[in-house]
Amino acid sequence: MTPEELKNQSVAKTVDARGTACPGPLLEAKKAIGTIRSGEVMEVLSADEGTKVDIPKWCTKQGHEYLGTVDESGYFRIFLKKG
Amino acid sequence: MCLGLFSGSVDKLTAAGVILSGAAAMDMQVEIYVLLQGARAFKKEIGDNADKLAMAENPALKEEFMQSLKNLNVKTWVEFFREAKAITDVKIHICGLAGKIWGGEKLEDFIDLADDICGIGAYLSSAEEADINLFI
Numbered sequence: 001m002t003p004e005e006l007k008n009q010s011v012a013k014t015v016d017a018r019g020t021a022c023p024g025p026l027l028e029a030k031k032a033i034g035t036i037r038s039g040e041v042m043e044v045l046s047a048d049e050g051t052k053v054d055i056p057k058w059c060t061k062q063g064h065e066y067l068g069t070v071d072e073s074g075y076f077r078i079f080l081k082k083g
Numbered sequence: 084m085c086l087g088l089f090s091g092s093v094d095k096l097t098a099a100g101v102i103l104s105g106a107a108a109m110d111m112q113v114e115i116y117v118l119l120q121g122a123r124a125f126k127k128e129i130g131d132n133a134d135k136l137a138m139a140e141n142p143a144l145k146e147e148f149m150q151s152l153k154n155l156n157v158k159t160w161v162e163f164f165r166e167a168k169a170i171t172d173v174k175i176h177i178c179g180l181a182g183k184i185w186g187g188e189k190l191e192d193f194i195d196l197a198d199d200i201c202g203i204g205a206y207l208s209s210a211e212e213a214d215i216n217l218f219i
């Protein structure tokens with residue numbers, strides 16, 4: 001998906017984990033995924049470089065679909081669809 | 084995952100906590116066997132007080148290390164362990180010999196993260212079955 005497509009889709013849940021370092025964003029994502037339904041999209045905001053690698057791997061392991069990452073200034077918006 | 088936790092130093096316990104968080108995020112089942120130095124950190128009188136724990140590496144930089152953790156909003160090792168236990172199946176076993184070395188005979192002598200006191204046979208049985216084995 002292009003950054004524009006990522007930004008324009010409807011997001012069921014936004015997790016703002018910008019205040020935490022690794023492993024904070026991953027754990028926040030893990031806690032939040034239980035609050036949305038299968039097929040819904042979640043967005044994780046993180047200022048931690050490692051999260052860009054962690055979340056896609058976590059999605060593969062947990063059966064979610066990683067959609068892509070948008071670089072903002074000073075943080076990332078990481079999108080995934082719950083499996 | 085099976086973790087042999089020998090270390091009772093704040094830096095290595097923090098590393099164990101971070102790894103444990105990742106395991107929790109991935110719904111892994113975790114068995115932790117707390118050995119020798121590790122058992123001291125789990126004693127009630129140590130609690131979650133880093134002042135009572137050493138640094139395994141760069142002991143002269145402990146203050147800088149602790150301040151950086153604070154600045155980065157990183158949880159304490161006890162908080163990491165507690166959170167992981169709330170999310171996934173984590174069992175913490177205190178080695179009986181290690182407990183005795185530090186004056187801990189009973190489960191009540193340790194913080195409430197500890198699930199039981201066990202022997203080395205339990206550790207090796209778990210290690211044999213686990214797909215990931217770590218020793219810290």
